Amino acid sequence: MSTGPVVGARPHRPNPQDENAGSLRASLGGLTTRGRSFLAAGLAAAVCAYVLGQSDLLRVGLLLAMLPLVCVLVLHRTRYRVSAARRLSPAQVPAREEARVHLRLDNVSRIPSSLLMLQDRVPYVLGPRPRFVLDRVEPQGRREVSYRVRSDLRGRYPLGPLQLRLTDPFGMCELTRSFSAYDTLTVVPRVEALPPVRLSGAAGGYGDRRQRSLALAGDDDVIPRGYRHGDDLRRIHWRSTARHGELMVRREEQPQKVRCTVLLDTRRSAYGGSGPDSPFEWAVSGAASVCLHLLERGFAVRLLTDTGVPATGTDGSGFDGDSAEVAALLLDGLAVLEQSPEPGLSRAWDVLRGGGDVPGTREGLLIAFLGALDGEQAALVARMRQRTRRALAFTAQPGPGGEDTAPALREAGWTVTAGGPGTTLPGLWQEVHEATGEGLKR
Structure with a gap:
């Protein structure tokens, strides 16, 4: 087996500040139940031999007492040179799916190791703490083990540091050595594949109308650029x-992306319940599914929350950047998204109202995942319809007291669909398409 480095693995080395590695007193604290029993039996036999004057019994007592002490001294003076590596496969996993953690231990010293036990620190939400027993690791030898982790909740979870427990052949003493490094497992929301339906209102194109209108206005309105090899003379x-x-040439007509804003309501007061099957988690998963679906289809997508802060984008607008890069940033941000203390959606409305034009894009879709709305918030959401050509709303929670705000939103031009735990977003997505009976013009 090759002893070279593992690609993608992070090396771990023992922590020199570990309190167990420093003092003999700490090593004595590593006596096992068997070692303490032998020590107690030896001391008791020595005391009895002194009282009774039995020299043979004294020898037995000294032997029983010295055996665990010798084991402690040997382990205390043993200096194994070992290195460890951890590799996550994958490092970013959807909720309720498993990831595998691979551990590798290398004995880089010139002496074989004794019995070793590996233990990795894992948050309780990922499962039980894994433990592995390794027999004897030869000089320059290597051992590889793996375990699985799974979480129903989004978040970033630290894995490690790895702990190495040394023991003697008689089981009299166990000493723990801790490594210093750790890795992070990112659990992102579940993403559902949506059917490629055609939704109206996302009109877009290749931007030639604007360029042609500039050209018809006269040569002074043309924006030129420097000549490049291969340009038509x-x-x-x-x-x-x-x-x-x-040499300057007329600028080529650039394709114009369709712009879509996905509004995610994260207000704590808008959702009831908690846990992986709560309405809020359904809304987060739905927003992630819609964003990735539209990014794959070439849309310029931003994710906006009630706090008024775009969750993606390189310049604060949320619309710039490569689709794959935006998708990765979006999922990474949603992994740690928490509910906000905001009382309403006014900050999101301020962003939508003052967004203005972004070069190379045009207003398109507004897709909202909403919690419970009272009359005031429903009126605010209704005004958001003015900033877009088409607006879709998925409600994950009924209004306070069972109040139905859907008629007010529909009257303002929203297409409203009731969702929440127990409903599948692909079905709702198809339902919206069938209800409108209109096509997406791209």
């Missing part, structure tokens, strides 16, 4: 060429 803009002293 018929596109050279001679007036700009004379002005700049170098």
Whole structure:
């Protein structure tokens, strides 16, 4: 077996500040029940031999008492040089799915090790703490073990540090050595595959109308760029060429992305219950599913919460960046998203109202995952419809006191669908398409 480094693995080395590695007193504290029993029996036999004057019994008592002490001294003076590595497969896993953790232990010393027990520190939500017993590891030898972890809850969970427990062949003493490094497992929301339906209101295109309108206005309105090898000579803009002293060509018409904002209501007061099957977790999973579905279809997507802070994007707008990069950032952010103390959705409305135009994009879809709405918040959500060509709302929680705010939203132009735990988002997505009977123009 190769002794080279493992790609993607993080090496761990023992913590030099570990209190168990420093003092003999700490090593004496590692006596097992068997070792303490032998020590007590030996001392009792020695006392009895002194009282009764039995020299043979004294020898037996000294032998019983010295055996655990010798084991403690040997383990205390033993200095194994071992290194460990941990590898997560994968490092980012959806909730309720398993990830595998691979551990590797290398004995880099010139002497074989004794019986070793590995124990990795794992949060209780990921499962029981894994323990492994390794017999004898030869010099320059290696042992590899693995275990599985699973969580129903989103979040970032530390794995480690790894603990190494040394023991003697007689089981008299056990000493623990801790490694210093740890890894992080990210549990992201579950993402459901949505059917490729066509939704209206997301009109977009290749931006040629705006460029053509500029061209019809006259040569002064054309925005040129520098000549590049391979450009058509018929596109050279001679007036700009004379002005700049170098060849300039008319800028190519750039494709225009359809813009979509996904609004996620995270107000603590808007949701009841907790846990993986709560309405809030359903809304988080739904928002993640919609965002990734639209990113795969070429939309410019941002995720906006009631706090008014876009969850993705490189410049604060939430619309820029590569789709794969935005998807990774989005899932990573949703993994640790918590409910907010905001009383309402006014901050999100301020962002939508003052968003303005973003070059290369146009207003398209607004998809909202909402909790319970009172009359005031329902009116605010109704005004959000003015900032978009098409608005869809998925309600994960009924209104306070069972109040139904869907009619008010529908009257304002929203397409409202009731969701929540027990309903599947792909079915609701298809239901919205069938209810409208309209197509998505891309």
